[in-house]
Amino acid sequence: MSSKAPHAALVAPPKPKPVRARKPGANTNGAQFDEFWADLGRSISHQGLTDKPRLARAVHDILKPGGLFAIVSWYARPREETTVLGEPRGPATQLRMTPEQTIVSVEPGGLRFRNRVEVSPYHYGAVFERSY
Numbered sequence: 001m002s003s004k005a006p007h008a009a010l011v012a013p014p015k016p017k018p019v020r021a022r023k024p025g026a027n028t029n030g031a032q033f034d035e036f037w038a039d040l041g042r043s044i045s046h047q048g049l050t051d052k053p054r055l056a057r058a059v060h061d062i063l064k065p066g067g068l069f070a071i072v073s074w075y076a077r078p079r080e081e082t083t084v085l086g087e088p089r090g091p092a093t094q095l096r097m098t099p100e101q102t103i104v105s106v107e108p109g110g111l112r113f114r115n116r117v118e119v120s121p122y123h124y125g126a127v128f129e130r131s132y
């Protein structure tokens with residue numbers, strides 16, 4: 001897979017031409033979206049964020065019922081084991097979360113876990129849905 005290939009394509013729903021939020025924190029003026037692909041998924045999936053359910057609730061609030069939110073993150077493996085061209089890559093080992101930890105962090109924000117996707121040997125995707 002090319003490093004430029006969008007990970008979202010691996011977990012995108014079969015809806016034609018979905019509307020997307022421009023950036024986290026963007027003023028949506030009450031608009032809601034079918035899906036939300038943003039770098040804030042990285043914030044939820046790393047242990048450094050202290051209030052993950054609050055961030056998940058913010059994503060919940062901008063999704064339409066049935067809307068999807070995807071997180072692509074590193075597996076919780078030691079950084080020294082995730083090498084590219086012989087060099088360790090990704091966040092520090094202590095910041096990585098298992099898929100189960102990510103799910104437990106997001107669901108209290110009102111998003112329901114839908115499925116997991118194997119993205120690469122080092123990455124997983126977790127897809128969540130706004131159910132109400």
